[in-house]
Amino acid sequence: MDVETQPLAYKKERKLTRKRRKRYICLCLIAFILGLGLLCLILGLTVFKPKRPxxxxxxxxxxxxxxxxxxxxxxxxxxxxxxxxxxxxxxxxxxxxxxxxxxxxxxxxxxxxxxxxxxxxxxxxxxxxxxxxxxxxxxxxxxxxxxxxxxxxxxxxxxxxxxxxxxxxxxxxxxxxxxxxxxxxxxxxxxxxxxxxxxxxxxx
CATH class of the missing domain: 2.60.40.10 (Immunoglobulins)
Known part of the structure; x- marks a missing residue:
């Protein structure tokens, strides 16, 4: 690879890395929200299940x-x-x-x-x-x-x-x-x- 094409390839690699990082963060955030929702649902159906006065x-x-x-x-x-x-x-x-x-x-x-x-x-x-x-x-x-x-x-x-x-x-x-x-x-x-x-x- 010559000197002129090396910076361009480096920039593409960095851009791809940023996209992967953003995708990873989004997936982690979605997993956290789903986990929190599932936890609330489990608590609502067990510990906090409504009971009859x-x-x-x-x-x-x-x-x-x-x-x-x-x-x-x-x-x-x-x-x-x-x-x-x-x-x-x-x-x-x-x-x-x-x-x-x-x-x-x-x-x-x-x-x-x-x-x-x-x-x-x-x-x-x-x-x-x-x-x-x-x-x-x-x-x-x-x-x-x-x-x-x-x-x-x-x-x-x-x-x-x-x-x-x-x-x-x-x-x-x-x-x-x-x-x-x-x-x-x-x-x-x-x-x-x-x-x-x-x-x-x-x-x-």
Whole structure:
């Protein structure tokens, strides 16, 4: 190779080397991004996999009970309040944010009492206790014809129902809902709860 062609070949070699270096850097960058994305996906499906919050009814007690009945003419007066203790557990590694909810008191499918539950959030792997006071709306109950047959039997079947809806954000936002309902039988003579059965479920 003569003196004139040597610098030209050297420049071509350097240019080719730079192209290879850039290609190598690009491939390394792509591999890093893909590896990071794969790591996030694995963590999202294992360690940070969204879990369903759970609601548990810890206690239901009767308070401020006032019940009386006259047979001739038939006249019923009733007022009662249920103090309900509820625990909501968030098993996720991020906070659970829930929207405004309502806890209902029901008589054979009809709402006869309610209490609002303001929106809030529960921290990662944390639990929150809620004290809810459900007051019976007597006018709704007394207008139900089935109520009077229960009065004659001496028992009053009621149900509490709570639905809490919210979101858990782990890479993406996941909508979660937790439910709790308790079937109660109140003995009107002794004015106490004689039977209680609670059921829970949640969905993601």
């Amino acid at each position: 759970t609601t548990t009814v810890d206690s239901i007690t009767l308070s401020d009970v006032d019940f009386s009945v006259n047979l001739l003419p038939l006249r019923v007066s009733i007022n009662l309040t249920l103090d309900t203790g509820v625990t909501v557990r968030n098993p996720n590694r991020v906070s659970f944010k829930y929207s405004n909810s309502t806890c209902y008191l029901r008589f054979k499918g009809n709402d006869v009492g309610e209490v609002p539950l303001p929106a809030g959030s529960i921290g990662a792997r944390d639990t929150r206790g809620l004290n809810l006071t459900l007051s019976l709306m007597a006018d709704r109950l007394l207008s139900n014809s089935e109520f009077y047959s229960d009065v004659v039997s001496g028992t009053l079947p009621l149900q509490t129902y709570l639905r809490i809806s919210g979101k858990v954000r782990i890479l993406f936002s996941f909508h979660v809902v937790t439910y709790s309902n308790c079937d109660l039988i109140i003995d009107l003579g002794s004015q106490r709860i004689v039977n209680q059965s609670c059921h829970y479920r949640s969905k993601l």
